[in-house]
Amino acid sequence: MKSVGIYCFSATGNTLRVCNLIKEQLSGLGAEVKIIKVEDGLNEENSPLLFDAFAVAYPVHGFNAPQNVIDFVKQFPQGSKGYYIIKSSGEPAPANRDSSHQIVNILGKKGYELMDEFHYVMPYNMIFRHSQDMVDMMWKRAAEAAPYDAKEIFEGGRGEIKQKLRHKFISRLFTVEHGGMRIIGRGFKVDMEKCIKCGKCVKNCPVHNITFDGEKFTFGKKCLGCVRCSFNCPVNAIKISILEGWKVNGPYKIGEQKEYDESKVCRYCNKSYKQYFTRTGGNSIYSADKAE
Numbered sequence: 001m002k003s004v005g006i007y008c009f010s011a012t013g014n015t016l017r018v019c020n021l022i023k024e025q026l027s028g029l030g031a032e033v034k035i036i037k038v039e040d041g042l043n044e045e046n047s048p049l050l051f052d053a054f055a056v057a058y059p060v061h062g063f064n065a066p067q068n069v070i071d072f073v074k075q076f077p078q079g080s081k082g083y084y085i086i087k088s089s090g091e092p093a094p095a096n097r098d099s100s101h102q103i104v105n106i107l108g109k110k111g112y113e114l115m116d117e118f119h120y121v122m123p124y125n126m127i128f129r130h131s132q133d134m135v136d137m138m139w140k141r142a143a144e145a146a147p148y149d150a151k152e153i154f155e156g157g158r159g160e161i162k163q164k165l166r167h168k169f170i171s172r173l174f175t176v177e178h179g180g181m182r183i184i185g186r187g188f189k190v191d192m193e194k195c196i197k198c199g200k201c202v203k204n205c206p207v208h209n210i211t212f213d214g215e216k217f218t219f220g221k222k223c224l225g226c227v228r229c230s231f232n233c234p235v236n237a238i239k240i241s242i243l244e245g246w247k248v249n250g251p252y253k254i255g256e257q258k259e260y261d262e263s264k265v266c267r268y269c270n271k272s273y274k275q276y277f278t279r280t281g282g283n284s285i286y287s288a289d290k291a292e
């Protein structure tokens, strides 16, 4: 039986949902699939050497992969197998495509070969809240693409990938986001009038950056800007500093599917969403390139 490991970071659930869709499909093909949460760390029981193939999954942050995912893959042992990238982002902008450039570099030096990248558009957890129509169309597209992408992983398809220089350039430019978030994150504040001291933010921060001494919350220097704390705060008590105007608070209802309806596509990035929703087949960014 073929074994597949999926190393997944998902701050607010979107990327994990996509991984579960792909896992379901891979299992249907007869693979044994393990989803490993990046926060759980790398150890001998979940080493990439144990799987026939593996994938690294993350949400796009500022046209890049989040810092904790980059730090995680740095710990991988030397290897020689193929791997896949699965990413989710709020918009289908081409600049999101080579958000993996640092991961690809690190894993390439360790001997792993990038086989393909799958880009799923999922609701924004930052910038603005997508409408329920958009969410339902996104979920339909994800469910349509997952069987193709799973089949490709199962069969060990594609390879000989070359990332495009123009996309890499934009991603590289935005790597400043990592340092920026560590600074901005220190300015996150909790409105103690609203706070119910449920401790969710402290417990769930993927990098243990939040502490509470019984009276006051402190946000340390390791913030990823992933917004898991503010997104899941049940009373919307966390102010995310200069990003407050872009805050999206509270989970989406994801699970329904809606037929593509042009009139329901949001005005922002309208053309690229339309292209994404009307694609057929899987979500490989390299087959999308061919179609361009």
Ligand SMILES: Cc1cc2nc3c(=O)[nH]c(=O)nc-3n(C[C@H](O)[C@H](O)[C@H](O)COP(=O)(O)O)c2cc1C
Binding pocket: 009, 010, 011, 012, 013, 014, 015, 016, 058, 059, 060, 061, 062, 063, 064, 088, 089, 090, 091, 092, 093, 096, 121, 122, 123, 124, 125, 126, 224, 225, 226, 227
């Ligand atoms: C700090 C931050 C930066 C983001 N940057 C981008 C971006 O550059 N492009 C994009 O399309 N979406 C961006 N997003 C939106 C997320 O990538 C998107 O909502 C993703 O599906 C969230 O996945 P998750 O729920 O697994 O964390 C950003 C979100 C955050 C919190």
